[in-house]
Amino acid sequence: MISIAIVGAGIAGVIIAEKLSPFAKITLFEKSRGFGGRVATRRVKHLHFDHGAQFFTARTTAFANYLRPLLETGLVQEWQPKIVTLERGKKPFKRKWFEPHYVAVPTMPSLARYAARDVSTLLNTKVSQLSYSAGKWTITDTAQNNWQPFDWVVLAIPPNQARELLQDSTSLVAELDRPKLSACYALLLGFQEHQSLNFEAAIVRDSPLSLIANNATKPGRDSVFSIVLHSDNYWADSQLETAEAEVRKVLLDELAELTDLDLTKLDYCALHRWRYARVEQALNESFLLDEEKHIATCGDWCLGNRVEDAFTSGWGLATRLKELIAD
Numbered sequence: 001m002i003s004i005a006i007v008g009a010g011i012a013g014v015i016i017a018e019k020l021s022p023f024a025k026i027t028l029f030e031k032s033r034g035f036g037g038r039v040a041t042r043r044v045k046h047l048h049f050d051h052g053a054q055f056f057t058a059r060t061t062a063f064a065n066y067l068r069p070l071l072e073t074g075l076v077q078e079w080q081p082k083i084v085t086l087e088r089g090k091k092p093f094k095r096k097w098f099e100p101h102y103v104a105v106p107t108m109p110s111l112a113r114y115a116a117r118d119v120s121t122l123l124n125t126k127v128s129q130l131s132y133s134a135g136k137w138t139i140t141d142t143a144q145n146n147w148q149p150f151d152w153v154v155l156a157i158p159p160n161q162a163r164e165l166l167q168d169s170t171s172l173v174a175e176l177d178r179p180k181l182s183a184c185y186a187l188l189l190g191f192q193e194h195q196s197l198n199f200e201a202a203i204v205r206d207s208p209l210s211l212i213a214n215n216a217t218k219p220g221r222d223s224v225f226s227i228v229l230h231s232d233n234y235w236a237d238s239q240l241e242t243a244e245a246e247v248r249k250v251l252l253d254e255l256a257e258l259t260d261l262d263l264t265k266l267d268y269c270a271l272h273r274w275r276y277a278r279v280e281q282a283l284n285e286s287f288l289l290d291e292e293k294h295i296a297t298c299g300d301w302c303l304g305n306r307v308e309d310a311f312t313s314g315w316g317l318a319t320r321l322k323e324l325i326a327d
């Protein structure tokens with residue numbers, strides 16, 4: 001059986017792994033301790049924080065079809081928050097969402113964990129080197145373990161990280177300079193008790209903040225009151241060298257200006273920095289594939305900046321690889 005190494009257990013990586021596992025021996029490598037990548041949840045005692053993607057939409061037939069059975073079992077459910085737009089000095093503006101917004105239950109990574117259920121996965125394993133010899137790939141991790149020769153390697157990771165691994169092993173490298181990603185800070189706030197807030201999610205304009213979401217209002221969460229703040233992406237890019245304490249202060253000051261939340265009741269506050277968060281400029285090709293060297297790369301950055309783009313990129317690459325494997 002053909003052997004395929006997939007690096008990255010975000011949505012793109014797990015979808016490829018799931019789709020190809022009946023036809024190939026798959027090994028999935030993930031540097032962090034769980035599945036999902038930027039579709040992430042942090043659980044702290046009774047608090048749930050989705051500190052990456054807040055929800056996903058399904059605009060393509062392929063993704064809608066994929067989600068249908070998961071909606072039936074309840075692994076994926078619709079989130080219908082009361083949503084407003086906030087801007088300093090202006091009255092909140094009530095918004096409507098015109099398409100369903102989904103979350104995975106009980107946590108966002110449940111979707112990726114489900115997709116990878118039958119796949120041999122090495123978590124806490126950061127791939128640091130790829131070597132190609134006599135038509136086979138060897139993977140080395142940061143603990144200097146070498147993993148068996150593979151027929152194919154798929155990098156389902158952001159382009160900057162893919163470029164570091166590929167070095168000059170394939171002509172695909174030149175393409176990886178085209179997509180551009182910006183950063184994002186997520187501030188996770190847990191409260192001892194419920195507080196009054198006249199919205200469940202807010203889009204913030206003209207501010208270092210871009211989003212305020214009460215994650216406790218999502219289906220299947222047992223949190224009392226857990227708020228996730230996302231910073232503006234351009235602001236985050238300009239603050240990459242700023243001390244954490246200062247970033248927290250700016251975001252909390254902004255929250256205090258925009259809402260009546262009693263911040264003296266905070267009992268958990270943590271900052272997470274996403275270095276590669278949002279795709280500002282996509283590649284506009286579904287994936288990159290070197291058929292001669294048997295190496296490919298994919299992810300949201302190929303097509304856009306949403307969970308569904310990661311799915312579509314991974315799905316497209318898996319479809320093409322399945323044809324190549326069958327030849």
Ligand SMILES: Cc1cc2nc3c(=O)[nH]c(=O)nc-3n(C[C@H](O)[C@H](O)[C@H](O)COP(=O)(O)OP(=O)(O)OC[C@H]3O[C@@H](n4cnc5c(N)ncnc54)[C@H](O)[C@@H]3O)c2cc1C
Pocket residue numbers: 007008009010011012013029030031032035036037038039051052053054055056057125126127128156157158161184186230274276277278298299300301305306307308309310
């Ligand atoms: C703050 C934030 C908010 C967002 N909000 C939304 C939203 O509301 N709706 C929406 O649709 N999308 C949203 N997104 C975007 C969405 O999360 C992404 O489009 C999608 O999750 C990308 O999936 P991916 O598989 O392409 O990449 P990733 O999720 O980045 O997966 C890549 C994986 O590769 C792993 N990895 C990287 N390098 C290595 C290595 N060397 N060895 C092993 N493993 C490695 C990483 O740990 C990661 O798990 C948001 C993203 C962020 C950060």
